[in-house]
Amino acid sequence: MSVELWVAIIAGALALAAPLVLAGIGEGFVERAGRINLGIEGMMIMGALTGVWAGSLAGPLAGLVAGLLVGLVLAVVMNLLVYRLHANEIVIGLGITMLGLGLSTYLYQLWVPSGQTNVAVATVPRVDLGPLSELPVVGPILFGQSPLVYLAVVLLVVAWAVMRFTRFGLAVRAVGTDPASAALRGVRVERTGASALLIGGALAGLGGAVITVGTIGSFTPDITAGRGYIVLAVVIMGRSRPIGIALGALLFAFLQSFALLSQSTSLQLPSELYQSLPYLVTLVVLVITSRSQMRRLFKTVRPA
Amino acid sequence: MTISPQEAGRVVEARSVSKSYGPVRALHEVSITVRPGAVHALVGENGAGKSTLAKVLAGIEPPSSGAISLGGVPYVPRDRAEAKRRGVNMVPQQLSLVGELSLVENYLVVGSRPFVNRRSARSLLAATLDRARVEVDLDAPTASLTHSHRQLGEIVVALAEGAHTLILDEPTASLGPLEVGGLFEHLRSLCELGTAIVLITHRLDEVRQVADDLTVLSHGLEVHHGSATGLRPTEIARLMVGELPELAPRAARTRGAVTLRAEAVVAQSTRDARLDGVDLAVHAGEVVGLAGVAGSGQNLLLDVLAGFVPPRSGTVTLEGSRTVTITGSRASTAAAERGGATASTLRAAGLAWIPEDRRDAVVPTMSLRENLAVYSSSRGRRADARSRPQGSDDVSAPADRLAAFDVRPPRPELLAAGLSGGNQQKLLAARELGAAKTPNAVLAYGPTQGLDLRAAQAIRERLVDLAADGAAVLVASHDLEEVLGVADRVVVMFGGRIVADLPIAEATTERLGRAMAGLPADDTPRPAISEEPAP
Structure with a gap:
């Protein structure tokens, strides 16, 4: 394959990775606080729909904000149900996912009945980086991206700094690994966990909006296509660390981008194989990394 | 100053x-x-x-x-x-x-x-x-x-x-x-x-x-x-x-042969003091009280006697309908897996066991009837907990048994989770102490915890009655009064060893207090060992 095609695949991978990274950063906080949010898929698709709706009214920036807010609201609901009313975390998470998938389709049907043309909105405009984006190879990959890719990178750094330099970051680690001691120390366990979940929800909603308002410019039912679950896999692969999440998201996005673009070239393999490749590889990597994590876990558990 | x-x-x-x-x-x-x-x-x-x-x-x-x-x-x-x-x-x-x-x-x-x-x-x-x-x-x-x-x-x-x-x-x-x-x-x-x-x-x-x-x-x-x-x-x-109350006079009982015996038991657990060569014999027909401050080894000793923790070395013997012996060795877990003595074989040989934490023994999601039947396998190899007892004299009618131990409400079909803590304790006592057949040996840790005075007294009387019927009874408790209320003999543990073994008549407040605090029995000045750490 030509260099141009590889450049296009890698540049596309970065764009596809952005929503995964954003939602993954949030879920990283949630999991380091000892919780899990299985509602990511639902929060993302509601963010995607709301993003288009708000984007059609007030522009792409409003779309992103609206997506973020919807994710936040769903996380508030989840926190209330699970940590105040003590419903099951797994069941409520899956419930939010199912609700999001169904409700987004229903609302979209109300807004745009079948047969009508799809509503298209303006996407977030690219910033012109001038001569930088005209550099060969690195130009289109690094400097021709949507601002949302740069936002994802910035938030990765911010997430790392929050875990490293803030009291909240320490509290999240404390609550996630040893809530009983943390409570005795005086850490507010409930509040720390709730804050992490709200961050996770907001970033999942933002990630959903980035899919629609960021690149595609329109909504279709089931547009997230299981990315919420991929985010969960990526966070587990990346051990909830920002850098690990970024690498996991890039791996998945690269394979997805490869699958999309290599359909145009003839390798004489069925396109279904390409499309399932990202998921297959994610599964394999997940198994491998979990095994090594498990081994490490058993090592620390064994008495010295 | x-x-x-x-x-x-x-x-x-x-x-x-x-x-x-x-x-x-x-x-x-x-x-x-x-x-x-x-x-x-x-x-x-x-x-x-x-x-x-x-x-x-x-x-x-x-x-x-x-x-x-x-x-x-x-x-x-x-x-x-x-x-x-x-x-x-x-x-x-x-x-x-x-x-x-x-x-x-x-x-x-x-x-x-x-x-x-x-x-x-x-x-x-x-x-x-x-x-x-x-x-x-x-x-x-x-x-x-x-x-x-x-x-x-x-x-x-x-x-x-x-x-x-x-x-x-x-x-x-x-x-x-x-x-x-x-x-x-x-x-x-x-x-x-x-x-x-x-x-x-x-x-x-x-x-x-x-x-x-x-x-x-x-x-x-x-x-x-x-x-x-x-x-x-x-x-x-x-x-x-503190000043302990006057002891109630107790009926003389004949002390029989040794039923439950621990010899040179060494055992270890993370929750309690390491047992360091414990010898203890409980005779048929006597109630032995086991005293000591928390963490002196009495929890672990009862766990070993009940077959839950295999000893590192030493032996535990229960003379029952047949003799069951647990021999400590590194391979004791493997021995247990090969069909050696475990908690269930000890039970089958007639051991009743009231653990310190009733949650270890009462199954909240089972009915009271099932809770009463769940371990009563001494007769028949597989007692089906869910079937109604049919004319078996081992399991008396559950409702009567619950009533006899004042479990409220005494309704066998209720779930144990619905009972208050005190009533769960009574349910446990009803199961362990209420069988028609007298157990050969009884181990009880704090059997009256959480009970009001009248209920506690009833359990104490039951323990003494069982001893009178020939059971070897060992009662441990953090609460000295609970032990002294029933015991014929008081054994005190400190630091994983038995440091005193006193007939009840000689178990004065002062002697028990000294033993529990790890002080020597007489009032001679303590050697300077504890003043500076040993090299």
Whole structure:
């Protein structure tokens, strides 16, 4: 394959990775606080729909904000149900996912009945980086991206700094690994966990909006296509660390981008194989990394 | 002793503090003065109110009544954080360090400002380490430190948080003698710097070693408050145990052959003192009481006798319908898997077992009938818990059995989870002690815990009746009165050994108190072993 095609695949991978990274950063906080949010898929698709709706009214920036807010609201609901009313975390998470998938389709049907043309909105405009984006190879990959890719990178750094330099970051680690001691120390366990979940929800909603308002410019039912679950896999692969999440998201996005673009070239393999490749590889990597994590876990558990 | 004005501002003074949990009175009109630069020992039996008083002082529990002042100013902490700000800090027994975080991070994790400055925190802690003459790794995850280092680390963190009054809840409970000596040296050097230390303990030799002041609690009442130096350990032991009630006369029973025997048992668990060659024989027809302060090895001994913990070495023998022997060896688990003696074979040979925690024995999701039937496999190899007993004389009608033990409500179809704690205890007693066939041996840890006086009395009578019918009964408890109420003979454990074996007539308060505190039986001065750590 030509260099141009590889450049296009890698540049596309970065764009596809952005929503995964954003939602993954949030879920990283949630999991380091000892919780899990299985509602990511639902929060993302509601963010995607709301993003288009708000984007059609007030522009792409409003779309992103609206997506973020919807994710936040769903996380508030989840926190209330699970940590105040003590419903099951797994069941409520899956419930939010199912609700999001169904409700987004229903609302979209109300807004745009079948047969009508799809509503298209303006996407977030690219910033012109001038001569930088005209550099060969690195130009289109690094400097021709949507601002949302740069936002994802910035938030990765911010997430790392929050875990490293803030009291909240320490509290999240404390609550996630040893809530009983943390409570005795005086850490507010409930509040720390709730804050992490709200961050996770907001970033999942933002990630959903980035899919629609960021690149595609329109909504279709089931547009997230299981990315919420991929985010969960990526966070587990990346051990909830920002850098690990970024690498996991890039791996998945690269394979997805490869699958999309290599359909145009003839390798004489069925396109279904390409499309399932990202998921297959994610599964394999997940198994491998979990095994090594498990081994490490058993090592620390064994008495010295 | 003269106190500087600066130090006078840090005297913690509690006046007539009471604390009740519902109808249970944990503390009654206790007054205590904690002065800077001194170690104040707070001693008492389990349940005497030591931890409650500590929690009240540290702001974890509000007092029900009474007043506390700090340097003459009223001190009413709303929570632990406020007590910390006022300089009163507590190191709980299980410690409060988060294992994945280092000491520096544990210090930083609570606070008001959003950002943390590791460098300044580290230098503050390092300076505190120097001041207290302690060397602990500040940057390793605390889970990787030894227990004594974690403890010192937590003390250092508390000092860095500005504590001038430190409450240590049984800091020596899980330390070896050398580590205890080291800890006490550090405490003394802290005192020289003006820190006040409240040391909760039930080891009287420690009082002699480090304490300046002493408060003794017994059943929530303060029985001594003053200098620690004027009191002999015997007197402290007597104060701690309290005056025991006159014993009720008991019917003479014939003591038969040995039914339950432990020989040179060595065993280890993380929750209790290591058993170090324990010999014990319980005869048919006698009730043996097993006393000792918490962590002296009595939990582990009962677990070994019941077949739950395999001994490292030594043997346990139960003479029943057949003789069951557990022999300790490294391969004992494997032996058990090959069909050797385990808890279930001991049960089949006629052992009844009331564990300390009833949650280990009552299945909340089963009905009362199922709970009664669940272990009664002595007859028939597989007793189906769900089938109704058909004319079997082993399982008397469940409703009658529940009524006989006053389980309320006595309805076999109810789930055990619906019963109150006390009634679950009665259900457990009904299962273990209520079978038509007299067990060969009975092990009971705190069998009357959570029961009112009448119900407790009924269980005691049942235990004595079983002994009269030929069972060998071993009753252990933190509560001396519970043991003395039924026992013909009292065995006292301390540090994983049996240190006294007294017929009930000779089990005076003083002798029991001394034995429980690990003091020699006579009043001769103690050899200087405990004064300095062994080489």
